[in-house]
Amino acid sequence: MTNRLADSLSPYLRQHADNPVDWREWDDATFAEARERDVPVFLSVGYAACHWCHVMAHDSFEDEQVAQVLRDGFVSVKVDREERPDVDAVYMRATLAMTGQGGWPMTCLLTPSGDPFFAGTYLPKAQLLQLLAAAQDAWTNRRDQVVASGANVAAQLSAVAVPTGSSALDVDVLDRAAEQLGRQFDWQRGGFGGAPKFPPSMVLEFLLRQHARTGDERSLRMVDETCEAMARGGLYDQLGGGFARYSVDADWIVPHFEKMLYDNAQLMSVYAHLWRLTGSGLARRVALETADFVVGRLGTxxxxxxxxxxxxxxxxxxxxxxxTPAQLVDLLGEEDGARAADLLRVTLGGTFEHGTSTLQLREEPSDPAWWERVRRTLAEARDTRPQPARDDKVVTSWNGLAITGLVQVGMLLERPDLVEAARRCARYLLDTHLVDGRLRRTSLGGRVSASPAVADDHGNLAQALLTLHQVDADPRWASAAYDLLDTALARFRADDGGFHDTADDAEALFARPRDPGDNAEPSGQSSLAHALLTAAALSGSEGYRAAAEEAVGASAALAGREPRFTGWTLAAAEALEAGPVQVAVSTDGEPSPLSRLAWLSPSPGLVTLAGREDTDGIPLLASRPLVEGRPTAYVCRGFVCDTPRTDVDEVKSALGVRATV
Incomplete structure (x- = not known):
């Protein structure tokens, strides 16, 4: 018998539809029932690709004894953290405050008013039953203490100020951040800190931009060594492309095998930008393979x-x-199997579990044709194995990151099919996720959910649309992006110029979530800063630029202390420092080599457009005539332009395009 989750648009919630637990979704009716029954709320938060969420589901939520206890004494709520990041954020703050650590699955007990009085993460069945028994006893016999405790937790967390600042992130702060990152860098293995190691995508983007401004070879070396270490180890799928979520060890050998869209969307950009600076063949290959993984394996x-x-x-x-080595021999034969095992570090003892190994490619094969044949054979054999489930939920923010990444890879590495995939995605999001002028967070199978978009949805989608606009000068992309940014400024802006994560008319939780830190994905504040800055450079709007400066400044104090967790904010500050640099390429309507040169420039503050002079609604192309009938590049700073150029080498020099590319 299915429960109330069977009709949910969240694949994670649907995974629990056949549990004997009487799950509900997060809504007003759930808390009304808790008040009517006079029982606490049992809140479980996770996501579809979460390993330990599956373990707890099998151990506890599929168990009839646990289900009966929950039915008798609680109203049980299941939340997909990816669909409701606001709910996840406020209760994760409570979990961290009450226990000192967080993670998923997250397990909380709430009063019927939503105040948390217990918080934890994964609980085996025995511990969960003990907790539920103790909670029922406390609720029955010490109700006043429980309610007071929950109210106290909620009040204290609501009163905690978000660490912000009002100063600009100037070049001194940026260079000190690069120095601090150098002290935290693992100069033996790449990356930052010890195990587990996560791909530091936004920090790498900042270091690339800092190198482009200063020529600091140490910053470039941190990026190059990290990108090579990640791509050579088990974190990267050597057969199918794409990166796993993180490495459980410091050497990037054993991944936590879930593959997330947001990681791969950001990493394809990082590798493409590394290629732009260095001409690295490895970076080029990984950028393209990761983009192909996103389109081929994650495309809906x-x-x-x-x-x-x-x-x-x-x-x-x-x-x-x-x-295992034996599996390689079975597929490839004795000689090629042994050779492949040696190349891919597949050992008798195993580098993973139960004598199995992850695949590593620590050096380039001496015979590329042989390797390509072996890789294809292994990939085809692997496709016949049982495959991991896919979470088909479409998240606005992550799709925005994917659009931007695909456009960057497509334009830099001359893959127009990737740009077209980005266009298809953008059309879908605008047609489906915009409802009555307001953005929604998720959809599934073309059906949009009721979950409202949060700040990073607006920022990452706006940036994606503006990136597409720079490819084809289609005014639809720019107009939609400006509308999203205007909504964010009206509904999400905080008093200090930063941004809350939720709109002012969103569901009221015990605290309004706001996190200026960049972690696995850009924060709402930094994603909006980037989009506002790009919008300002394309439109000439001083209001957008001032808002971007204030958003970056609101994270100045945190960025000065914790550069590892403010990478995207620091990258935005580099763009503020470098720009705006606008490159308008006036053409006769046909593609020109000058257009691509702008994409090859490493300047972080650069935007570009190509098209006919005085294209309607495009300020950057206004009064930009052809010179002697030839395609002409106008390199401008704040709409004040240098001498028009028609020579490819002159434009290349003006834009700082590296000779290696």
Whole structure:
């Protein structure tokens, strides 16, 4: 018998539709029932690709004894953190405050008014039953203490100020951040800190921009060594492309096997930008393979991109991806199997579990044709294995990141099919996720959910649309982006010029979430700063630029202390420092080599457009005539332009395009 989650648009919630637990979704009716029954709320938060969420589901939520206890004494609520990041954020703050650590699955007990009085993460069945028994006893016999405790937690968390600042992130702060990152860098293995290691995408983007401004070779070396280490190890899928969520060890050998759209969307841009600076063949290959993974494995029928591939296959983590030497010999024969095992570090003892190994490619094969044949054979064999489940939920923010990444890779590495995939996705989001002028967070199978978009949805989608606008000068993209930014300024802006994560008319939780830190994905504040800055450069709006400066300044104090967790804010500050640099390429309507040169420039503050002079609604192309009938590049700073150029080498020099590309 299914429960109330069977009709949910969240794949994660649907995974729990057959649990004996009487799950509800997060809504007003759920808390009204808790008040009517006079019982606490049991809140469980997770996501579809979460390994330990699956473990707890199998151990506890599929168990009739647990289900009966929950039915008798609680109203049980299941939340997909990717669909409701606001709910996840406020209760994760409570979990961190009450226990000192967080993670998923997150387990909280709430009063019927939503105040948390217990918080934790993964709980085995025995511990969960003990907790539920203790909570029922306390609720029955010490109700006043429980309610007071929950109210106190909520009040204290609501009163905690978000660490912000009002100063500009000037070049001294930016250079000190690069120095601090150098002290935290793992100069032996790449990346920052020890195990587990996460791909530091936004920090790498900042370091690339800092190098472009200063020529600091140390910053470039941190990016180059990290990108090579990640791409050579088990974190990267050597057969199918794309990156896993993180490495459980410091050497990037054993991944946590879930593959997230937001990671791969950001990493394809990082590798393409590294290629732009260095001409690295490895960076070029990985950027293209990652883009192909996103389009080929995460693309949905509607033209958008799914959220993730699961960490597990049939309940076993990594089962699809791990190999033994014997399996390689069976597929490739004795000689090629042994050779492949040596190349890919597949050992008898195993580098993963139960004698299996992840695949590493620590050096380029001496015979590329042989390797390509072996890789194809292994990939085809792996496709016959049971495959991890896919979370088909379309998240606005992550699809925005994917659009931007695909356009960057497509334009830099001359893959127009990737740009077209980005266009399809953008059309879907604008047609489906915009409802009565307001943006929604998710959809599934073309059906949009009721979950409202948060700040990063607006920022990442606006930036994506403006990136597309720079490809084809289509006014639809720019107009929609400006509307999103105007909504964000009206509904999300905080008193200090930063941004709350939720709109002023969103559901009121016990605290209004706001996190200026960049972690696995850009914060709402930094994503909006980037989009506002791009909008200002394209439109000439002083209001957008001032708003971008204030948003970056609101994170100045945090960025000065914690550059590892403000990478996208620091990258925005580099763009503020470098720009605006506007490159208008006036053409006769035909493609010109001058157009691509702007994309090859490493300047972080640069925007570009190509088209006919005085194209309607495009300020950057206004009064930009052809010179002697030839395509002409106008390199401008704040709409004040240098001498028009028609020579490719002159434009290349003016834009700082590296000779290696």
């Amino acid at each position: 029928d509607e033209g958008a991109f799914a959220s993730a591939l699961d960490a597990d296959t049939d309940g076993v983590e990594g089962a699809t991806y791990a190999w």
